[in-house]
Amino acid sequence: MERTRKRSRWFIxxxxxxxxxxAGAALLAFLFNVRLVSALIIKDSTGAIIVRLPLQDGQFVHHYIHSIHKTPVDEYFEVHGSSLDLTKVKYDTYGVGMPSDAGEGFSIENGRFVVVLHRSFSSIPIRVSIVPDHGVIIGxxxxPFTRWVPQESAITLSAGRMLIFRNGRISPK
Incomplete structure (x- = not known):
């Protein structure tokens, strides 16, 4: 009987x-405006995380200069859980290396070709270009990827979640 009371007291x-x-964690989260948001995770060739970038709206753009056409290409992604969903591609010059099918829709907006797509990836391996401005656009x-790794480095993009404090401004390493 005494043993049961002791267990009961410890349980309480x-x-x-x-x-x-x-309750304390909830109060701190409220006071410091802590939020859980989608994140873009960039890893090096060994799989080590280089940086986590918060995505306030769950979206980012993979931006690069096409190696043949020397014109910008923008791939629009949405993060859903651990999935990177490619929703559209915008580019300036039609030709080699550019989408040749209409996907789910093809149009011209502000002088740029736009292909609407719905393709999902668990991760995206990338070789960092020697051409400047290869990186991601967030907000x-x-x-640029060269902010964290040298040109020609192998990196991988993947999705995740992260806690952000206050206004969640991006200030990665």
Whole structure:
């Protein structure tokens, strides 16, 4: 009987401590405006995480200069859980290396070709271009991959989640 009471007291004490910890975490999250948001994760060739970039709206653009046409190409992605969903591609010059099918729709917007797509990837392997401005655009800001790795490095893009504090401004390494 005494043993049961001791266990019961320990159980109550553990429940009170756990409840207090959860309430404290919720209060801190409220006070410091902590949010869980989608993130773009960039890894090096060994699989080590180089940087996590918060995606306030769950979207980013893979931006590069086409190696043959020397014109910009923008691949628009949305993050859904652990999936990177390619929704459209915008480019300036039609020809070699550019989408040749209409996908789910083809149009011209502001002088650029636009192909609407719905393709999902768990990760995207990339070789960082020697041509400047190869990177990702998040919230209207271009983050060149050479900010973190040298040209011609092998990297991988994948999706994840991360906690951000306050206004969640991007300020990666």
């Amino acid at each position: 004490l553990a429940a009170v401590i756990l409840g207090t910890a959860i 209207g800001t271009l983050f």
